[in-house]
Structures are given as structure tokens and as C-alpha cells.
Amino acid sequence: MLLKNSALRWGGLLTSVLLLLFFMCASIIFGYTETTLRTAIDAFTHYNGSNEHIIIQTVRLPRALIAAAVGASLAISGVLMQTLTKNPLASPGIFGINAGAGFVVVAAITLFSVSSLQAFSGLAFLGAAIAALSVYAIGSVGREGLTPMKLTLAGAAIAAMFSSFTQGLLVINEAALEQVLFWLAGSVSGRKLETLVSVLPYLGIGWISSILIAGKMNILSMGEDVAKGLGLKTGLVKICVGVIVILLAGGAVSVAGPIGFVGIVIPHITRSIIGIDHRWVIPLSGILGAILLVAADISARYVLMPSEVPVGVMTAIIGTPFFIYIARKGFNAR
């Protein structure tokens, strides 16, 4: 733990917000078409319809906002999943969310030749919700209700099943592979602001309720028996957490496709900075997740200029060294 008292933690939170703003500005300014901060500000105050202004308003701004929103949602749902399953390896993917979304999108492309990004968005959310609900249902059978072990195993099985069906469809249909490879790696480019606006209510509800439920998560993390003894309605809390994860991770995958790694790594990094209190971990991991994804998106433009690399690839390349450093330094593994 780096920040030991409240004052330091508020400071850390503020610093990370400033850092996020800095990266978002950078995301708006830098890219194939070079612009300056001056032009960026003008684009909003004195819009003159020039190329730069159009790019900033319709391409760069949505992109920065989407990257930040998706990164934050993935990181927060990762924290919730790791506490819910009591497994440090868990991520929203364990709920089958990415696999379900990927399967429905690939099935729509190969079987019904759907090809618009807008349509992918709704389908991905649908797939994510179906997969997550079935995992939740299978994980809850039996006398004890939802146990971390059953949830984890059911999730792993469902996720494996969906992703193998996806692989199967792609092996049969090579043309679809070309079309969907970029989506499957996760990307925030080419999305319109409307895509974000349409899922923003879900994400917003998810963010707010995850902060509201943070205190209860602290109790839940002490274990089922202790939590019950302290008077927590564990069944109800688990259902709420499940719904929040579906809203956040489902919304994220529907906007940007399956982006791995953020949901698993950011919670660990955050805990090594600010401790294990969920009331701090949840907001900070949201901001750090947003920073990682925005930074990854900026670098994705430069690696293979002028073409782009999927942002999911860059999160791994940027995040891994950092993650390994933290894992070696030792952190509160839980």
C-alpha cells in the first residue's frame, strides 16, 4: 500500500483525475492529423468547418470519451468480479461476457451477414447479458445458492463454450474472420458519439451503484459466514453486484468489443496503491482503467502509422511490464 492515510488518498485520487484529463487532451491533439491545443480549443469555441476541426469534433473527441468510459467500466467490473468470486484471477471475462458478446456478433456476421458497427453494439450487449445470466443461473443452483467456486467454474465453462463456437464459425467462414478480427481484438476507433450516448445510462447507473455498494463489498470480502453474521443480506448484495457487472462490462463490450486485461490488471495495481478498502479501490480503479485505455489508444495510432492497431493489443503491451513489476514487488493478493 502506497497511500496510507485519507489525505494522501484524496491527493492520489486528485492526481489521477488530473492525469486522466491530461491524457484525454493528448488523445484529442495527437494522431495522424497533427493538431495543436489551440486548434482543439478553437474547434469548440470558434468552429470554422476546417478539416482539423471536423476531425477533432467527430473523430478524436468521441474516441477519447469512449476510451475513458470503457476503461473505467472494465476496471470497476473487474474489482467487483474479483471480490465476488474471491479469486484474484477473475475478470469480467469469467462471467462469460466477452465470449458471449463475441459469439453473438460473429454469428450475426456469418449467419445473417450483419455488418454495421451500430448493429454490433446492440448484439454484443445482448450476447453479454445472455452469457452472464446463464452463468449466474448455473452458479446459483443448489442449497447454498451462489458460491464463489460454482460461479467461477460455471463461468469458465460457459466462456470456453462460447469462444469455441466463435472459433468454429470463424474457421468455417474465412471472409468473416477478416471482417471481425479487428472487432474481436477490441477497438475504440470509428465509433460515433451516439454509440456511447446510447449505453451511457447503463454505464452511469453502474458507476454510481458500484460506489454505493462499496461498503457492502468490504463486508462481503470477509467471507460468507462473517458477512451474514454482521447482518449483510449476502444473496441480495450478490445479485446487485451481478447486475452491476453486466451493466458495466456488457456496456463496455458493446461499445468497444472485447478488451481484456484492463479488468484483471487494474484492480491489482489499484490495490497496491491504495489498499483493499473498496470505497477507495472502486473510484481509483475506474480512473486508472480510463487512463490505461486512453493511453493505449493514443499509442495504438503510432505503432503502425498510418494504419491502426486494436487498442486491446496495446493495453496488454503497455500494461504487462507494469503489472509484472507490481506482481514482483508483492501486493495484497486476495
Next chain:
Amino acid sequence: MSKYKSIRFINGKISFLLDRKAALTFFALFLVAFTLFVVSTAIGEMKINPLTVLKVFAGSGPEMETLIITSFRLPRIIIALIVGISLAVAGGILQGMIRNPLASPDVLGITGGASVAVVAFLALFSDESNALTVSINWLPLAAFLGAGVVAFLVYFLAWKNGVSPIRLVLIGIGISTLMQALTTLMMIMGPIYQASQANIWITGTVYGSNWNNVVTLLPWAVVFLIIAFAAARTINIQELGDEVATGLGSKIQRQRFFLLMISTALIGGSVAFAGGIGFVGLMAPHMARRLVGSSFGALLPAAALIGGILVMLADLIGRTLFSPLEIPAGVFTAGIGAPYFIYLLFKTRNA
């Protein structure tokens, strides 16, 4: 009748307890595996009577059938069987060693390392017209090297006064995501033809196996499987946690390195010839645990048979159901395995 039967050799110098129920389950699984082996040899483009298949095994079948079975079907089915067994045993060892139900060959990045090596191999040794400039027979070697290098990299990075399971697996996840990212990057940069070839490999297939593959893989797998079964008892102790295991006199770091090496060898061998067949390493041990309990002496052999059955069945379905189209076995391992696993989960829901 007691649950166990004790067995002693050489005046009690070698002794162990045999779990009666586990032995029975093991026997049943063995029968299923054998039947599947025969049926799988019998079905294909040309249907052969199972009795004829048995005759061919005995060396007295008709010439035409003998040719088809020995030169086309057998090597492929044997590879599927070995690969399934190896992956399941390796997965079981990793889960016991890391004490996490989500541990599997993919999680430690070992399969991922092999994928990167294969995609790099396809990209580096292709000329303008997408023809390979070196023989495709080198591909298994590339995959094996990739798996080995990544396993050692993960172990090396996780080392800090010894290797703790959680550090090992977290660093494994980091490295494995990095490997996936590199694989995707290379697939996107290269021509689409290569991407789809690589995609088939990543899904995992035993298509086109020949006797040379069998002769290379079989001794390797058998040696390491025997070592794995002999090492099973050390995993039982490791599962109790580091403190207890050390207190019981277990040389925990040495055993951990040893176990990791065994599983890497098994995984490396099977990804080299069958690609990244998923699910088996993750789920076969869980299925075995729900059938025979969690003592590794019974769990590993049962998991091995389940793994073998899964891959053989997946390959059988892949080559017959959509004939003449070939679907890679890796697609169906999860397709048939997951529903069965969910059924098991449901059946033992109150356990």
C-alpha cells in the same frame, strides 16, 4: 466393506490405498475410452465394421481396411488420445500446484508462447506468394520452443526468494495476455491467408498427423506421464498450503519447479502437434474431481482418460459431422465438454 483396499508389495515396502469407487470409475472410463477408440477408427469417409477394426488391430484384417486404418486413421486418433491425456494431466498438476481452479495451460501463457512462435514462423518463412520457404515439419519445433521459452520466462520473472503460486499465476496471466496481443498484432499485420491458417492452428487440430508425429510424441509423453503420476503425491501435500507442506517436510520450491517442468513438457509436446486445443487442460481435472474426489492419485489418471476421451470425441465429430468439411478438434472440446461439465456441476450442486 471399507471404502479403501490396502495393497502391499515386497513385505510392505511399497504400499498404497486403493479407493474402491475411484477404481471402478477409472475402469468405466477406460472402457469408454477403448470403445471410443475403436468406434472412432471405424467411422469416417469409408465406414468399417468395428469387428473388422479389432481384426486389423490383431493383425489379420483385409488389406484395404488395414491400409486405411494404419496409414490414415490410427496416427491421428493416437495423437488425439495422447494430446488429450497430456493436456488434462498438465492442467490437473497446475491446478493443484497453484491451488486455483482457474489455472490451466492457457493461463500460464505456455500455449500463448507456442501461438506466437507459430504465427511468427508462418510470417517469417513465407515468401511473396504466401508459400512457405521451409518445410512445414519445422512448425512443431517452433511451437515447442515458444512454449518452453515462455514457461521459463514466467518462472524466472516470478522468482523472488522462491516462487509463490499467486505470483507465478499473476505473472503468467500478464505474459499470456502479452502473447495474445502479439499474436493478434501479427495476424492483423500479415495477409489474411496467413491469419486464417494461424487461426486454425490456434483453435487446435490433429488433422494430417502421421506416424512420424506419433513416434516423436509417444515416448516423450509416456516418460513425462509416468513421472507425473509418480509425483502425484507431492501435489496432495502442496495443496495443503506452503506452511503446512514445509512443516510436513516437503521441499516445496524444488518440487514446484519440478512439477512446472513436467507440465511444460507435456503441454509443449501436445501444442507442438495439435495446436492450442483449449478447455481440456482447464476442465478435465474438474470433471475428474467431481467423479473420483480430489486425491491426486485417483484424480490424475481419471483426468487423463477424460482428456483423451474429450479430444478423440471432438476430433471424431469434427471430421464426420460436417464431412467433407474438416472442423478443428479444438472447436468441439468445449462444445461437448462444457454441457457435460455443467451437468456434473448441477448433479453435485449440494456437495
